[in-house]
Amino acid sequence: MKVAFYTLGCKVNQYETQALSEQFKKEGFEVVPEEDLADVYIVNTCTVTRMADRKSRQYIRRMKNKNKDAIVVMMGCYPQTNPDEALEIDEADIIMGTTDKMMAVELVKKLIASKLSKGSDPIDNIGRKHVKKLSMGSDPNDNSNDNSNDNLKYQELGEVNGIESRTRALIKIEDGCNRFCSYCVIPYARGPVRSRNLDLIVAEAKRLIDAGYKEIVLTGINTALYGTENGFSTASEASRLPAGGADAGGVASGLPAGGADASGIYGIELVVKALNEIPGDFRIRLGSLEPTVVDASYIFKLLKYDKLCHHVHMSVQSGSSKIISAMNRHYTREDYLAMVKTLRDFDPLYGITTDIITGFPGEKEEDFNESISLVRETEFLKVHCFPYSKRLYTKAALMENQISPPVKKERNRRLINAAEEAANNFKFKMVGSVQRVLAEELAPKPEECGGCDELSGLLLKKGELLWRGHASNFMDVYFAAKEGEDLSNTFVNVKIAAPYADGVFGRKE
Numbered sequence: 001m002k003v004a005f006y007t008l009g010c011k012v013n014q015y016e017t018q019a020l021s022e023q024f025k026k027e028g029f030e031v032v033p034e035e036d037l038a039d040v041y042i043v044n045t046c047t048v049t050r051m052a053d054r055k056s057r058q059y060i061r062r063m064k065n066k067n068k069d070a071i072v073v074m075m076g077c078y079p080q081t082n083p084d085e086a087l088e089i090d091e092a093d094i095i096m097g098t099t100d101k102m103m104a105v106e107l108v109k110k111l112i113a114s115k116l117s118k119g120s121d122p123i124d125n126i127g128r129k130h131v132k133k134l135s136m137g138s139d140p141n142d143n144s145n146d147n148s149n150d151n152l153k154y155q156e157l158g159e160v161n162g163i164e165s166r167t168r169a170l171i172k173i174e175d176g177c178n179r180f181c182s183y184c185v186i187p188y189a190r191g192p193v194r195s196r197n198l199d200l201i202v203a204e205a206k207r208l209i210d211a212g213y214k215e216i217v218l219t220g221i222n223t224a225l226y227g228t229e230n231g232f233s234t235a236s237e238a239s240r241l242p243a244g245g246a247d248a249g250g251v252a253s254g255l256p257a258g259g260a261d262a263s264g265i266y267g268i269e270l271v272v273k274a275l276n277e278i279p280g281d282f283r284i285r286l287g288s289l290e291p292t293v294v295d296a297s298y299i300f301k302l303l304k305y306d307k308l309c310h311h312v313h314m315s316v317q318s319g320s321s322k323i324i325s326a327m328n329r330h331y332t333r334e335d336y337l338a339m340v341k342t343l344r345d346f347d348p349l350y351g352i353t354t355d356i357i358t359g360f361p362g363e364k365e366e367d368f369n370e371s372i373s374l375v376r377e378t379e380f381l382k383v384h385c386f387p388y389s390k391r392l393y394t395k396a397a398l399m400e401n402q403i404s405p406p407v408k409k410e411r412n413r414r415l416i417n418a419a420e421e422a423a424n425n426f427k428f429k430m431v432g433s434v435q436r437v438l439a440e441e442l443a444p445k446p447e448e449c450g451g452c453d454e455l456s457g458l459l460l461k462k463g464e465l466l467w468r469g470h471a472s473n474f475m476d477v478y479f480a481a482k483e484g485e486d487l488s489n490t491f492v493n494v495k496i497a498a499p500y501a502d503g504v505f506g507r508k509e
Contacts, residue, residue, distance in 0.1 A: 001112070003029045004038040006059050009046025011219040011287055013076065015172045016101055017044050019157035023105045038063075040071045040108055043092075044101075045078035047189055049389040053078055057089060064091035071111055073104055077189035081392055083131045097131035098190055102157055134191035154194040160204065161211065167440050167469075167489045168285075169213040173201055173271055174220030178228075179292050181317075182328040182399075183360065185391035190221045193229040202274050209280050214438050214489055215309075215470075218271060219287035224294050226268040267294075269302060276305040281491065283438070283472065288313040291331045296338040303346050311351035311381070311474035314339065319374030320367035323360055328395070333374065340378050349430055351381040351473030358415055359388045359408030361399035368411050372418045379426045381474060383419035387412045427475070427499035434509065435471040437494045439487040443468035443478055467492075467508075476503025 003024050007017040020042060021031050032038055041063040046052040056078050064072055073094040079086035080097035087095065094107050107130065154175060176193045177186055205216050220226065265273055268286070275284050284307050289299070291314055302308060314336070318324050321332040343350040356371055375383060387408035390397040443466045460466055464480045467487055471477050471494075478501060479494040481487055487508075494506040 001029055001039040002032045002036070003040040003042065003108075004032050004034050004036055004063075005042045005044065006034045006063075007044045008052055008055055009044075009048060009077070010221075011170055011217070012172055012175070012221055013044045013046065015160065015170045015219060016157060017042070018170075019160045020044075020101060020104060022160065023102060023158055027105055027109065037067055038070060039067070040073070042073045042104060043075065045074060045076040047077040047081050047185055047391070049386065049391075051389070053082070060089060060091050071108055073108065075101055075104060077186070079131055080134070080189045081185055083129065086131075087129060093128065095129050095131060097134075099132050099134070099155065100130070102155075103130065134188070152192060152194065154196045156196075156200070159207075161207070167213065167438055168215040168217055169208040170217045170219050170287075171201060171204055171208070172196065172220060173218050173268075174223055174226045177222040177225065179222065179225075179290070180328060181292070182326065183357065183388065183391065183394055183396040185393055186221060188393045193222070193225045195225075195227050195229060198270060198274055201271060202278070205275050206278060209278060209282050212489060214282050214491065215285055216275060216282060217285045217287055218268070218275075222290055222293070223268055223287050224290040224292075226271060227266065228293070267298075269298075272302060272305050272308055276307045283307050283309050285309040285474075286312055288315065290315065291336050291339060292329050294339075295331075295335065296342045299339050299342050300346075303342075309474070310347050310349070310472045311353070312343065313353045315355040316374065317355060317357050318360065318363070318367065319356070319371035320363070323363055323367050326362060326396075326399075327357075327360065333370065337374075337377070347473075349426075349433060349473055351471075351475060352378060353382045353384075353474065354378075354380050355384045355386065356415060357386050357388050358411040359403035361388070361396055361403065362401040363388075363403060363411075368415075371415060375415070375418045375422050379422045379429075380419060381423060381426055383415070383422075385412050385415045385419060424499060427504050430475065430496045430504050431498060432496065434493055434495050435473075435475070435477060435506070437469040437471050437477045437479065437492050439467050439469040439479075439490055439492050441468055441488065442466065468503075476501070477506060478503060479506045479508050481508040 005017050005021055007013050025031060029040070041060075043056060043060055045056040056074070060072055060074055063070060071093050072091055073096065074086060074089065074092040075096035076098055079095045083095070083097070086092065093111065094104070096104060157172070174193065174195050176191045178193055180187050208216060268289075272284060284305070286308070289312050316336050317327055317329060319333055321334070324332065340352060343352060356375070358368065358371070387405075388396070388403065445460065445466055460480050463483050465483050466478055467481055468476065468478050469492070477494055477496070479492065481492070493509040495509055496504050496506040498505050
């Protein structure tokens, strides 16, 4: 039987979909592209915005229309936070939340067997709804005392043998978040922080490196919170922890869960250090670091690891300290810029990407202008710009001074323009530098993608092909190399000559 997967949202969802895909393959299913005709459709949903909710519903209905006899499984953050609304989607045969996703294979097989037998309605035999209530941990609004269930433990998803691309692989190290930013529904969708056993992370990394992957991307709902459920919640609190101690929850063999090791290392640095010690020519990329958790001094400690990419995603969300405070994010604009300075003092071409919300409740024009100025000052490699979207359960949804949709849309447009200008300035700063690029694939020739004028005489020479890959700082790098060289999944030194397309252009040295 054929199964197709449709994944919305974050890299954690992508990782979990890959794990599910491998489980279905083991049970004899053939995995096909998401738009193909299939017997089973698995929809791994996102609920960060209303648009994500809408896309989830649309795909479910579209696939059921394509094959009315198909089994459609809706899982993830949308049904976890909106279980009653999800039940109204008749096209979904099985509805699951964010826990026990690996039960999907068993439930699908049971439903198939039930359909083949005669008697009662197959759906009635297994039930449609499989959404468990999550204990919200430290949420002051949560009256649940359900702290004895498996939702407080990290759930292993089985062996995952690669994802993202043929060169980069994701490893999930953590689930859940307890920051409760006032606009964000994710803690309610994912539950409290649960960190993965360090030995298992290292074992998965070694397996992927042995399989030929050159870049390991660490991902989680809030990776900076790794280990914090049993030790600390901020860098300042961690400084009070004793080194060593008893294992409090199995985050790392021989280490306290969330505490410091004998060298005083704690948090996500435990993971970076362990992976950095694995032999081989590969690099480590952090999926994100939350400024609500780490500070400039903690970031400085990470810079000593030579395999760690010179790139980090740090969500600032606003350039206004007033709005940052209203978002329940415990740092200021100045704190954020101190982290930026630490990174750029270490490497002026350190790549920084971020997220910024426009039109948060109470955001005045001067607050928005502070976001614009922060973008220009920092020169982000990329900014994910989002108009504020009301989310269920969140305090921001109940705040006064909600911004009108036209104003949010206009501010978002202006922010995008400023972000593109800042990114272009960063590209020009890379000109003349030599970057170690992980070659990924052959790219279309300049004349095939309208890039002739941009290259201004730096077009491919006779006998050259155009390759594409990523530098350590996450810049897309297009580079010329001789025909006949198979550079895929190799590190190449490239001298940058000019901005080009969505990145920069250079030549292999």
